[in-house]
Amino acid sequence: MTQAASETIPAGLLPADAPAIPVTLVAAADWERVRAGLEPAQRAFAAATGFTAKAGSLALLPGADGGLARALFGLGDPGAPAGDRLIAGKLPGLLPEGTYRLEGAPDPAAAALAWLMGSYRFGRYRKGDGTKARLAAPEGVDRDEIVRIAAAVAMGRDLINTPANDLGPAEIAAAACALAERHGAAITVIEGPELERAFPLIHAVGAASPRAPRLIDLRWGPEDAPRVTLVGKGVAFDTGGLDIKPSAAMLLMKKDMGGAAAALATADMAMGAGLKLRLRVLVPAVENAVAGNAFRPGDVLGSRAGLTVEIGNTDAEGRLILADALALADAEAPDLILDFSTLTGAARVALGPDLPAFFTEDDALAAAVAEAGQRAIDPVWRMPLHAPYASLLDSKVADLNNVSGGPFAGAITAALFLRRFAPKTRAHGHFDLYGWNPSTKPGRPEGGEVQTARLTYALLKTRYGV
Template identity: 85%
Template structure:
């Protein structure tokens, strides 16, 4: 899947001088003043429609010739705790075909990005029938950056939305290669006998599938720049292995490579902006399938880090493949490692689908990640790496088990498991995300979502600059 494929799923911003219908954004506080400034006919028409400035409300105001002359769009109370800063992302689905420009946006760049993200539709298998409303770039924003971010989000969403029959480990590799080619990055892929020797956990998890597992290694930027490594879980489909999932739990397992999609989308933003870092992206890409050579519960497997792992559950495969990738990342001694994965149901039970869980021992990193999430409107919630829970992963026959075997603290024990494989890197952050919008919200259509990709870009841009 190429960037051209992804960018075709949303429109670009139109040049600022394009003729367009104005869309006046009004809040609860500004409505009286905005109404007084309207043409009397428009004010009367809006009252006859019963328009109120509640969030998401819309009024289409005609001109003397009957054509659309102005739009009113309600933002609601922008001071309310539940105010959605991406509310403008609702507009593309509400407006008719035409060109539009925004007036009175609290943050024009946020509104433009929300519009573009809300215009996304997945159209690989049928006509997407997406919005036909087009936005003129608001004055004073960086249209190129907004466009790059929106295109990267669309690329990542396309990857997650693509079903496993068309997106296996080889296709994840192809997406990474297309990204590397576009940005002049280097890429290396390890598979076959070399994978079994160098990344034994990745090999074991993917061995049962006819689609060969692999470790994808992309690098970009000057050697002397600060080193940042992104690690993304690339399970193209997860049956659960021999601890097979019930059918209802398999329905969304095409999204189990969401961590890889996040890493690639963030890398697209980072390289497109030319951030001052030496970027490395590691993606263990596998399919967790069932066959005669599938790894089994109670197997003891070696890892790249030299730790032996007893398999308590084959459906806890994501942490296994991430462990080998993290060991590779840690050996290089980067300034920062961030890993992304659709890892545990426990995180969803605790925080729901909208809030990825975030784990780190680094207080400075935790504060920076929280601020980046607020800046990028890409929220997370920090959860504790409670060290005493590490004993829940004890094994009688190996260095550790891949699961605790109990009902408690599943997201925390998974994070503690991963931490064992990157011990040298203090600034290590782990994101446990859902990777899916269960229902459409402004700027976030139902379907695949690259949660934390925009946060990661904002974090690294603030930390390292361009």
């Protein structure tokens, strides 16, 4: 679960002056110029291999002694709409063992981060398949910042990739406690009768599991600093409850705590950078299981906010636990609340696995989030909080239902449900993310992914940077 449990960053990011083999990153438009500057033998060798700077292509060029003297890596057209700004993340899996230095990267810091994120391997259960290529820091980049971001991403990926038999609510809490200890943060974990009394929705969702539900509450930073609260959905595994999922839909449900992982990874970056804010992280951690004491369709449950909720579907459990956590967050009226959750299939149908949905009423926040996502290469897409759809959550027996009961606007109605529980905080943003890379892309290996964490850190750094 921790960074040490993976082979994430085999040698970190070595100092810029470390002896290293140059890797020249070449855009297609620059290939002729770069080619002309090569040694004649290297130029001939590149021609023999057919290297043309196609995106993702690699040519290893020998020196006079027959050893590896230089590598060429194609960027294609980095300005094209389909260009991948993390394409350097392919290199750790392509290059032979050795230490390398990147030359000619349009964005050296992004290229170095992509390399480190592409070096990630989840090694808890199978050892020995880590990458052997190491990177010297590009000149002029903030080496500590890049390593800090990559390490936080790795920590979050490890949490998502760990199967539910080894990562339940207690283990999520343990990871948060380890994070708090590392950064000198205060943390409390609420469970048992206190949880049942103060957070009835969190308790109800987790009651059927032998692994007790809990609410994790981490605080860091000076009391008089701007207040930012991150809320992450921590469903360690989701069977769907009594509205049980088919087996195929359960296969990836270890990732249903991806929102918690994203919130913790963001906190790791923010605390490590010493941002000037009062940070709070709330993670309701549960397992949605099936037993005789499971909450049922048709039940009416109380909530921390005082609203009653009719249960239309027990598989819409994430919004229930987030509702109680958001009510706690909203009571402080912080400057900003951001919640993270693997919440709806509807968002995936609309935007696919790579592009999380983002909801907010605050246009200025939406613009800042979009800009930070582009800058951090961690994009999202704003979707509407269409207020008239709130009537779809009406209930005849309670204040609201937890689902609309129909096939339309599922991501929007889920976001509207959450908004009911944080009415004081206008600057409230909701990320509906997938938390998983279905296939390997540069810098994004197949498996768990802390989508929106780098975006959120970029946003907070802009607002509250040192």
